[in-house]
Amino acid sequence: MRLMLAHRRARFNCRQPSVLYSYFKGRINVDMFDNEHFHQLSFEEVPLDRDLILMDEKWMNTYEQEWLKHFDNLDSDLYPGFVSYIAARSVGDNWLELSWYPNTYDRFHEIPVFLPKSEFIACVDIFEYDEKPHVFVRSAWLEALHVRPLTAFALVDAIGIKDMLRASELTDKMLRQLRDQVDFIAAHHLDFAFISFADGLLVKQVWSMGHAESDIKYTYSPESLFPVVEELLNAFKGALGKGAYAIMTQGTNAYTDDAALHQSLSGNHVSLNTLGLPFSQAMAIDEAARSAIRAGRHEAAELYLERTFFRSLRLQDFDKKSLPLHAYRSPITKSFKSNYVATSVRDIMLHLK
Numbered sequence: 001m002r003l004m005l006a007h008r009r010a011r012f013n014c015r016q017p018s019v020l021y022s023y024f025k026g027r028i029n030v031d032m033f034d035n036e037h038f039h040q041l042s043f044e045e046v047p048l049d050r051d052l053i054l055m056d057e058k059w060m061n062t063y064e065q066e067w068l069k070h071f072d073n074l075d076s077d078l079y080p081g082f083v084s085y086i087a088a089r090s091v092g093d094n095w096l097e098l099s100w101y102p103n104t105y106d107r108f109h110e111i112p113v114f115l116p117k118s119e120f121i122a123c124v125d126i127f128e129y130d131e132k133p134h135v136f137v138r139s140a141w142l143e144a145l146h147v148r149p150l151t152a153f154a155l156v157d158a159i160g161i162k163d164m165l166r167a168s169e170l171t172d173k174m175l176r177q178l179r180d181q182v183d184f185i186a187a188h189h190l191d192f193a194f195i196s197f198a199d200g201l202l203v204k205q206v207w208s209m210g211h212a213e214s215d216i217k218y219t220y221s222p223e224s225l226f227p228v229v230e231e232l233l234n235a236f237k238g239a240l241g242k243g244a245y246a247i248m249t250q251g252t253n254a255y256t257d258d259a260a261l262h263q264s265l266s267g268n269h270v271s272l273n274t275l276g277l278p279f280s281q282a283m284a285i286d287e288a289a290r291s292a293i294r295a296g297r298h299e300a301a302e303l304y305l306e307r308t309f310f311r312s313l314r315l316q317d318f319d320k321k322s323l324p325l326h327a328y329r330s331p332i333t334k335s336f337k338s339n340y341v342a343t344s345v346r347d348i349m350l351h352l353k
Helices: 057-071 139-147 161-166 172-187 222-240 277-295 307-311 345-349
Strands: 039-041 051-056 083-091 095-103 109-116 120-126 131-137 150-158 192-197 200-207 244-252 303-306 339-343
Touching: 051 057, 051 139, 057 120, 057 131, 109 139, 109 307, 131 139, 150 222, 150 277, 172 192, 172 222, 200 222, 222 244, 222 345, 244 277, 244 307, 277 303, 277 339, 303 307, 303 345, 307 339
Parallel strands: 051 131, 244 303
Antiparallel strands: 039 120, 051 083, 083 095, 095 109, 120 131, 150 200, 150 244, 192 200, 303 339
C-alpha cells in the first residue's frame, strides 16, 4: 500500500499559477481570500481540537479559484490537490502543536508534530459550508514532514536488578548469556537495531511515511515489534532468572537517511541516529508507571504502550477502550493527551491482525 501526501487528488490537469505571498499583519496577501465567504484565521486563531486540513501553499490559488466558481454557481472542483489530516492541540509563541493523521484508512495512526510559525502561510475557513478549515504551509516544510524517516522504539528492562546487585547475584556469566541470546535474536531480525546496556535494551525500527511525488512508501508496521519483544522478554527471564517489561513508543529519525544506526570508522562511536525525545518519552512513561504502581493506581505490567502507538495497532476482536489510559508528563508534547496503557505481550499478540 502506498499512502500519499494526501487522500484526494485534483481531477484536472493544469499548470498551477504562481502565487506571490506578502504578509500584512501576519496574514496573507489581502488580495487572496477576500470574498465574504472566506474567513482568514491568524496563526494564533487556528481552532484547537477539531479536524483540520493541511495543504501545500502551491494549492492556495487553485483552492481559492475553485471555491469562487462554486460561490457563483459554476462548475468547480472543490477538492484540488493533496491533503493531510490534522488537529491542532496547543499554540505557543512560535509553534503550533499538531496531531497528524498520516493513515486513517486501515489503522488509526496519530503522530505529534510541531509546525513552526515561520512555516505557516494561512488558515482559511468557510463558515457557511461544511468545509474543514484549511491550513496552508510552506512546501519545503511539508515535503520534509513526509520524507523524513520515523522510528518505533521498544525499551526492554529487567525487573529486580538492583536487588540482585546488592546481593551480588548478578554474575558475569549471566550477563554474557543474555548478550549471546540478544545476538541470536538480532541475527534473526535484521530489520531492527538492537542497543543493549547490560540489564536493559533498546530496539529500534525505522519506517517511512510515504510521499505522493516520490518513490517513498508507507512502511509503518508496529505489529512486527511484538514478536521481537516477546523473544527478548524470554531471553531476560532465561539468562537472569528475572522477569522484564517493555515500553513502546514512536519518534523521528534525526537524519534524513534511513539507517537505524551509525558506527564510526574507528568503531568506537555508535549513534542511534535519533533525537533523544522518543527515548526520553519512554523514560517518562517508565517513571510514571513506577509512581502509579507505588500509589496503587494500576498493577505492574509486562508492557506499557504510549497512547498514539497503541491506538495505531491493527487489532481484531479487541476493544481498545477497555484498557484505561494513564497520564504521564511527556517531554515532547505540550497538550493534555500524554497517556499510556498497561497490558501484556500475550494479550496484544492474541489480537494482532
